[in-house]
Amino acid sequence: MTQLALVIDLNVCVGCHACVTSCKEWNTSGWAGPMSDHNPYDADPSGTFFNRVQTYEFGSYPNTETVHFPKSCLHCEEPPCVPVCPTGASYKREDNGVVLVDYDKCIGCKYCSWACPYGAREFDEKQRVMKKCTLCIDRISDTQLPESERKPACVLACPTSARLFGDVHDPDSEVSVAIREQGGYPLMPEWGTNPGNHYLPRRKIRLHIHEDELVRVNNPLQKEEIVPIDSGDTIDDVAW
Amino acid sequence: MHPAFSVIFLTTLIGVGQGLFLALFTAQLYRLTGLLEHDPGTLFYQYGSLLALCFLALGLFSSVFHLGRPERAWRTASRWRSSWLSREVIALPLTMVTIALYALLHYLGLTQPLITIGEDFSLDPTLIAGTVATVMVFSLFICTSMIYAAVRFIQQWHTPLTVLNFTLFGIASGFMVAALLAAWMENGLVSFFGGWAVVATTLALFGRSAALYRNHKLRGKSSLQSAIGVRHTIVTQKAMGFVGDSFNTREFFHHRSPRTVTAVRNGFLLLLFPLPLLLLTPSLVGGGSLELLLAAFGSQYLGLLAERWYFFAEAKHPQNLYYQTRS
Ligand code: SF4
Ligand code: SF4
Numbered sequence: 168m169t170q171l172a173l174v175i176d177l178n179v180c181v182g183c184h185a186c187v188t189s190c191k192e193w194n195t196s197g198w199a200g201p202m203s204d205h206n207p208y209d210a211d212p213s214g215t216f217f218n219r220v221q222t223y224e225f226g227s228y229p230n231t232e233t234v235h236f237p238k239s240c241l242h243c244e245e246p247p248c249v250p251v252c253p254t255g256a257s258y259k260r261e262d263n264g265v266v267l268v269d270y271d272k273c274i275g276c277k278y279c280s281w282a283c284p285y286g287a288r289e290f291d292e293k294q295r296v297m298k299k300c301t302l303c304i305d306r307i308s309d310t311q312l313p314e315s316e317r318k319p320a321c322v323l324a325c326p327t328s329a330r331l332f333g334d335v336h337d338p339d340s341e342v343s344v345a346i347r348e349q350g351g352y353p354l355m356p357e358w359g360t361n362p363g364n365h366y367l368p369r370r371k372i373r374l375h376i377h378e379d380e381l382v383r384v385n386n387p388l389q390k391e392e393i394v395p396i397d398s399g400d401t402i403d404d405v406a407w
Numbered sequence: 408m409h410p411a412f413s414v415i416f417l418t419t420l421i422g423v424g425q426g427l428f429l430a431l432f433t434a435q436l437y438r439l440t441g442l443l444e445h446d447p448g449t450l451f452y453q454y455g456s457l458l459a460l461c462f463l464a465l466g467l468f469s470s471v472f473h474l475g476r477p478e479r480a481w482r483t484a485s486r487w488r489s490s491w492l493s494r495e496v497i498a499l500p501l502t503m504v505t506i507a508l509y510a511l512l513h514y515l516g517l518t519q520p521l522i523t524i525g526e527d528f529s530l531d532p533t534l535i536a537g538t539v540a541t542v543m544v545f546s547l548f549i550c551t552s553m554i555y556a557a558v559r560f561i562q563q564w565h566t567p568l569t570v571l572n573f574t575l576f577g578i579a580s581g582f583m584v585a586a587l588l589a590a591w592m593e594n595g596l597v598s599f600f601g602g603w604a605v606v607a608t609t610l611a612l613f614g615r616s617a618a619l620y621r622n623h624k625l626r627g628k629s630s631l632q633s634a635i636g637v638r639h640t641i642v643t644q645k646a647m648g649f650v651g652d653s654f655n656t657r658e659f660f661h662h663r664s665p666r667t668v669t670a671v672r673n674g675f676l677l678l679l680f681p682l683p684l685l686l687l688t689p690s691l692v693g694g695g696s697l698e699l700l701l702a703a704f705g706s707q708y709l710g711l712l713a714e715r716w717y718f719f720a721e722a723k724h725p726q727n728l729y730y731q732t733r734s
Pocket of ligand 1: 239282288299360
């Protein structure tokens with residue numbers, strides 16, 4: 168079985184919100200759209216998003232660190248949001264593990280949002296149905312697109328490549344290797360939802376710069392040497 | 408959680424309707440076994456069932472306001488194998504149909520015994536319909552309350568006490584209405600229904616107190632540390648990703664001060680238990696009046712509304728961990 172998911176590297180994310188805007192742009196104009204807004208350019212703006220980037224700080228001043236935390240549906244392997252849906256509008260795809268909502272069946276009872284511990288679902292106030300990250304199902308399954316573009320919009324937009332996309336059940340995929348080798352972890356494991364998405368932890372990066380690397384002690388390549396000129400007569404020496 | 412009035416009215420109104428039907432059928436069973444000297448009269452069963460149906464219909468009506476797309480509500484019956492909400496959507500109309508059938512049989516006067524067992528037990532059509540309706544009423548209590556009790560992430564709800572309390576509150580308020588109806592029809596059954604209302608209200612007080620105590624002691628299973636996966640004792644949110652609000656900040660928070668929440672709790676503890684019992688007492692000892700009984704039910708119903716509001720307000724969803732700082 169395939170379980171498509173994202174792996175998000177918190178050590179790399181700079182909190183630029185490029186994934187948020189590209190997600191909104193792609194999905195509001197596509198299959199899942201529109202993702203309606205309320206007062207977008209006014210006081211108290213509000214709207215439907217599949218992806219949010221939050222910021223946390225840990226430690227106490229001056230020993231603090233900031234972590235930017237992108238947050239979207241985790242495409243759980245045991246999605247508690249699916250069985251509670253009374254209409255069957257919420258479902259998990261058998262073939263690739265993506266959790267989706269059928270907007271034509273949803274009655275907007277919001278019960279599924281209560282059953283998601285992560286707050287990953289957002290109710291669209293205009294369309295009056297429940298929405299959530301689709302992992303850009305219309306992109307990733309579009310065989311018209313070149314292979315390299317069959318990825319969620321957020322993954323393609325991330326300027327620091329903090330977002331990886333792939334099959335977490337394939338042990339040799341980029342995401343599985345990242346989870347295995349860089350300590351990938353799921354959110355709120357205590358609920359047994361078994362999220363597909365994983366996060367890579369913050370890491371301490373220590374640079375070892377030695378004194379002699381800062382101060383130029385010699386000129387090993389002789390780059391700035393003044394080259395003696397003894398190449399015989401030049402054109403100026405030629406007597407006319 | 409955000410207390411939605413559609414759901415508050417739905418759960419309290421159908422509770423009254425279900426309790427009222429149970430009261431009617433209890434009286435019939437008591438008559439059958441000869442434990443009740445006054446005959447409530449067939450009109451009482453008819454009016455009572457109609458009134459119960461009115462409460463159930465009002466509840467059904469208010470539930471519509473909770474749905475984003477009520478025109479698709481017929482779809483909700485499809486996932487009864489896994490969803491308690493779906494089961495409730497099936498159980499509610501079935502309950503109404505069986506109660507309507509019960510009323511109809513009484514109206515048609517089909518109370519002649521079909522079979523007689525021994526001296527005093529006789530089985531008549533209303534008894535069969537009433538038994539079926541009773542089963543449906545209890546299934547509906549379970550379905551309605553399991554919608555909440557089955558959400559394991561909301562620890563305040565995820566307890567058998569939720570089912571117990573929904574049932575007891577429905578029974579208490581239903582018997583209260585039955586006492587009121589009996590007083591209005593002057594059939595001498597006020598103290599019978601009133602007595603049971605006292606018992607149910609007292610039991611509900613114990614059930615609710617137990618739930619309040621449990622929730623007071625409850626510690627959240629998730630923390631900000633497990634929510635974002637950073638193992639540090641001090642983690643603070645600096646931004647939740649937007650400046651305004653979102654579905655997440657509207658649906659899962661009550662946005663009221665702790666003082667208001669405490670006031671509502673104290674209010675329902677007063678309105679729901681001691682006050683109606685006090686107003687009911689004169690009727691039990693022979694005095695009393697219709698007005699007093701009406702006041703007793705009014706107080707208890709107001710208390711129920713406050714209780715249901717508090718039920719939502721006291722529920723803490725783990726997603727709230729992600730939405731603590733607005734900036
Ligand atoms: S993150 Fe929430 S919405 Fe997404 S699959 Fe898991 S429980 Fe369902
Ligand atoms: S809001 Fe829609 S998707 Fe969610 S449980 Fe209700 S019908 Fe299902």
